[in-house]
Amino acid sequence: MEKAKIITKKATLSVCMIVKNEEKFLPDCLMSIQDIADELIIIDTGSVDNTVDIANEYGAKVHHFEWCDDFSVARNESIKYASSDWILWIDADERLDRTTVNQLVECIQPVKRPIVYNVKIRSYENNAEYERYSHSQRLFSNGSSISFDGRIHEQITKSASRVNALEKKAEFILNHLGYDAEVIDFDKKLKRNQPLLEKLVQETPNSYYSHFTLAQNYSRCNGYTEALKHFHIALSLGKMKKEMLAYIYNCISEVYLKTSDYSKAFKYAELSKKLFPKQCSAWYLLYKISKALDEKSNCIKHLKSLYSNMIGSENYPAPIVDTVPNRISVLDTLIKELVAAGENKDAVEYLKEGALTTGNIKYPQAILELLPGKENLKTLGDLLNELLLLGFDTFENQNLYGVVKIKLGLYEEALDIYWGIYRKTPEQQDVLKRISGLYAKLGDMNKAQEIMTIYQNGVPNHA
Secondary structure (H helix, E strand, C coil), X not given: CCCCCCCCCCCCEEEEEEECCCCCCHHHHHHHHCCCXXXXXXXXXXXXXXXXXXXXXXXXXXXXXXXXXXXXXHHHHHHHCCCCCEEXXXXXXXXXXXXXXXHXXXXXXXXXXXXXXXXXXXXXXXXXXXXXXXXXXXXXXXXXXXXXXXXXXXXXXXXXXXXXXXEEEEEEEEEECCCCCCCCCHHHHXXXXXXXXXXXXXXXXXXXXXXXXXXXXXXXXXXXXXXXXXXXXXXXXXXCCHHXXXXXXXXXXXXXXXXXXXXXHHHHHHHHHHHCCCCCHHHHXXXXXHHHCCCHHHHHHHHHHHHHHHCCCCCCCCCCCEEEECHHHHHHHHHHHHHHCCCHHHHHHHHHHHHHHHCCCHHHHHHHHHCCCHHHHHHHHHHHHHHHHCCCCCHHHHHHHHHHHHHCCCHHHHHHHHHHHHHHCCCCCHHHHHHHHHHHHCCCHHHHHHHHHHHHHCCCCCC
């Protein structure tokens, strides 16, 4: 893992974890954080694999704890041993995004009052097809009686409020693998959580959050009837921030979408969208609902809004739990819908954006197929020239640039392009055939024959 140049901390940091049989995930987690942490504290709840040995290899202070079906008790056991000024709590399937390491260091400052930082969590889902962004109070000042509550999905929110902690937004990111079926047994995790969540609801029947988390688990296990029941109980209990309300609306919409109740799915997605128009989740749900109903114009409208909102999502998405699909996949889907609707000019604008974002040859090629007219060829030529100046100087892009010049009758410019290609990649011998043809079009038959002879004999030429 490449190390960033780290600025100097002005206070100390304890990283606290609870683990069990995490040999698969623990090394990368500890590697991502070890040079920032002044101490690594690990509570092991009964590992039978190499988890403890790995923790020891990284210099962690390992303590053993008998599991009691309560995550908050285990978390509190971990922070009990913390001796630093600050505490960061993470899981083994999380990693500090190393591009944001200095943003974490900037938070580690001496304080005069309790402070908690809301940290951005990027979770990978469905084999990394989607990224779900959420925020959690993961970093807090030590020594201020902040502790965890909740048998499962434990939080420090209540205790932070009791001690009047100042809440700030952190700029560093934790990457979470725990929802990605490609790297973790998600079904096993859901089955583990179910009895704990049911017990949590029994213990705190008037907590909207308890019902919400149980509903989430039911939804992920395809128990849609029970999921809707507890989502609606959560709504009826109220007393939640609008960020949470918008998230619950999206969850309800998704369940109704999965059960083909499109009118209710639309209703709840709209309710969420009204609360936070700049989010991605609600617009993505509205697109999927329109797609299911074969509403082509609405598909395009919702995809455009989704794509527009995704532009800034990498910096800081809407302040709710926000599901962000792959941006290029959304762009490709939007282009496909526009072409199917015959809106070629609009499609071309998005194709240009795809080209300038990725440098992928498929976007300029699609423009050539959609709008082959001479005026559009000039536009395509300008786009390809911009791509080359941006460093997307692949053989495919240079070759298409040459093709466009030929179609425009600019043979001398095309000749310069192909000679440039050949000098850079002499193994592309077929380029000589194109060069020979261009000399012929320019009336220089001797040069055309000379180049063709070189091609046939396989002799490099750098004229």
